[in-house]
Every structure is written in C-alpha cells, then in structure tokens.
Amino acid sequence: MGVSPRSSTICGADFFHTAECPSGLFCIISIISKKGIMTGMISELQVGVITQTHGIRGEVKVFPTTDDVNRFKKLKEVVLETEKERLTLMVEGVKFFKQYVILKFKEYDSINDIEKYKGARLLVPREKAVKLQKDEYFVADLIGMQVITEDGEYFGRLKNVLETGANDVYVVETAENKEVLLPAIKECVLQIDMEKEVIAVHIMDGLLE
Numbered sequence: 001m002g003v004s005p006r007s008s009t010i011c012g013a014d015f016f017h018t019a020e021c022p023s024g025l026f027c028i029i030s031i032i033s034k035k036g037i038m039t040g041m042i043s044e045l046q047v048g049v050i051t052q053t054h055g056i057r058g059e060v061k062v063f064p065t066t067d068d069v070n071r072f073k074k075l076k077e078v079v080l081e082t083e084k085e086r087l088t089l090m091v092e093g094v095k096f097f098k099q100y101v102i103l104k105f106k107e108y109d110s111i112n113d114i115e116k117y118k119g120a121r122l123l124v125p126r127e128k129a130v131k132l133q134k135d136e137y138f139v140a141d142l143i144g145m146q147v148i149t150e151d152g153e154y155f156g157r158l159k160n161v162l163e164t165g166a167n168d169v170y171v172v173e174t175a176e177n178k179e180v181l182l183p184a185i186k187e188c189v190l191q192i193d194m195e196k197e198v199i200a201v202h203i204m205d206g207l208l209e
Helices: 069-074 111-117
Strands: 044-054 059-064 077-081 086-097 100-105 121-125 146-149 154-163 168-174 179-183 189-193 198-201
Touching: 044 069, 044 077, 044 100, 044 111, 059 069, 059 086, 059 111, 069 086, 069 100, 154 179, 168 198
Parallel strands: 146 198
Antiparallel strands: 044 059, 044 121, 059 100, 077 086, 077 121, 086 100, 146 154, 154 168, 168 179, 189 198
C-alpha cells in the first residue's frame, strides 16, 4: 500500500491512518462500512462484497473492501447483509484468487443455495475489525465529518475519499453543494479531531479554481 491518506473506495476497507510518513504524506489505510454518513461511531465495518459464486460447492468470490486482505485468514464469522436479510455465517474456508477472496461458509454447501447472495455485503463488528495503530482511523468514521479551514471557517463535509496512487484525495461537498477535491497530504490536511468530528484543512493555491 502507498504512503498517503488512504481510503479504499468509500465502500470498503479496514482502517484509516494519518501518521506522517517519510515521504511527507499522511499514511492512511482505508475502510468502509454499511453507512455512508457518520452518525456517531460506526458499529459494523464492511470487509467485502460477494461478486459471484465459485464452483458448485457453495463457495463465493468476494471483492475485498479492506486494504489488509490477509485479515480474511483470521476471519471466523461475518454478517452477510442484503436489503432484506442479515445472516451471521461461519467462515469455513479461505482462498485467494487474483484480486478476489474465495470464501466457503459452513452453512452452505451448494451453489443453488448461495447464488442468491450475489452483491451482498460482508460486515464485521467494530470490535473484530483490524486493530488500529496510533493515529489511525476508520474511514467510515471520517465520512460526513465537518471540514473547516485553518481560520476556523466552515468549508463543507467530507463526502468521499478517492485512491489515486500517489496520495488519496478528499471529496468535500461545500455549503454551495459543490465538490472540491483536496489532496490528503500534510500541507493540506492539518488536523483530524475525532471527538469534535472536525477536519481542519489548508486550502492550497489553485484548489478552488
């Protein structure tokens, strides 16, 4: 993973890191949850999405929404969520194929029983999520936070985080309902206050043009 404020697709990953790295960027590792706008601390965090079945014995192909894909090796159970169902399933087998994770749930042994869950989200309780290090945050907790300037003026709210490679980019929706892209680097992102749910930023020259 790169050394930048990261947030894998605002739709999944396991943590968000803002420690300063040698490159001068914030180090951030991402995570997603089942909620888009923050309403206090998120209780469940999304680690993947079922894309399709795999074979005929009930295995599923999962697109991981966590930057720490190896976390699946230690995964004992997950909550499978659709618009109509919530099931707690035991993880019986884990394999890796290209960018996907192949999971086998103890409760399902046939493709006919599991194929209806294509597109389902896989969640874990916060207490079973990847352990955070100092100055790391769950991206799901950051989405919806108020963004202010270094002078204390309201600027907008964090709507999304885009992964670009060199560094992540914060998508901020302003009071005028416009989207402004802010690079997640220490020169721009000055402070993240989780208690006050506020991100302080410096608007660098040219960002509003």
